[in-house]
Amino acid sequence: MKMRFACLISLALLVHCGLADSYTITIPAGACRLIANQLDKPGGNTLSNLMPSLPCDARFMKYHNLSNAWITTTYSTGCGWANGAITLDPGEGAFLCSCCASNFYITFTGTQRVPVLPINIPAGKCYLLSRQIPSPGTPDTISGMTFSGGETAYTWNGMYTAYAYDEFDLTWYPSVPTTAVGEAMWIGALGATLPTTPDV
Numbered sequence: 001m002k003m004r005f006a007c008l009i010s011l012a013l014l015v016h017c018g019l020a021d022s023y024t025i026t027i028p029a030g031a032c033r034l035i036a037n038q039l040d041k042p043g044g045n046t047l048s049n050l051m052p053s054l055p056c057d058a059r060f061m062k063y064h065n066l067s068n069a070w071i072t073t074t075y076s077t078g079c080g081w082a083n084g085a086i087t088l089d090p091g092e093g094a095f096l097c098s099c100c101a102s103n104f105y106i107t108f109t110g111t112q113r114v115p116v117l118p119i120n121i122p123a124g125k126c127y128l129l130s131r132q133i134p135s136p137g138t139p140d141t142i143s144g145m146t147f148s149g150g151e152t153a154y155t156w157n158g159m160y161t162a163y164a165y166d167e168f169d170l171t172w173y174p175s176v177p178t179t180a181v182g183e184a185m186w187i188g189a190l191g192a193t194l195p196t197t198p199d200v
Contacts (some may be wrong), residue, residue: 022109025182031098036130039110062094063128093128093184115122117144124187152188
């Protein structure tokens with residue numbers, strides 16, 4: 001009985017203190033991937049802290065949803081990040097484009113935050129979003145929105161795949177769009193168009 005009680009106390013302390021978590025994503029050789037940081041890392045979620053070193057030159061392009069603008073920087077193996085102060089917080093998304101001749105891997109570590117949902121996407125706007133926790137996502141779980149018809153979503157796998165929410169069947173076509181852990185997607189409100197993407 002005493003041992004069981006001690007175990008329960010230990011478990012409670014782990015939960016209270018925030019148990020560190022981690023996950024790893026693959027960055028394809030010579031290509032771009034929509035990535036997401038779904039953990040709060042001690043020291044902050046800046047690029048210099050999340051990805052202090054990469055094995056090759058790269059480009060980073062984050063879409064700032066509220067200002068409808070791209071925030072971009074580059075990484076050089078000789079100099080590091082041109083602007084390592086740019087952040088990538090849970091819930092956001094960005095392109096990371098690699099100049100490597102082979103795939104490489106990035107491991108994100110930190111603690112999970114409590115998701116803040118729903119996300120209000122104004123009519124006519126398209127947001128680049130991800131789950132705020134390290135779990136696979138759908139438009140519903142990413143945004144917390146209730147869809148009524150006419151909304152859109154876009155996933156990226158070397159090119160965009162478009163999805164539309166049908167107002168009569170109340171489902172996504174051609175299928176429910178999904179993201180893997182560490183991945184982002186575009187979600188558009190009624191009347192939205194996909195923002196112009198920098199060359200990827």
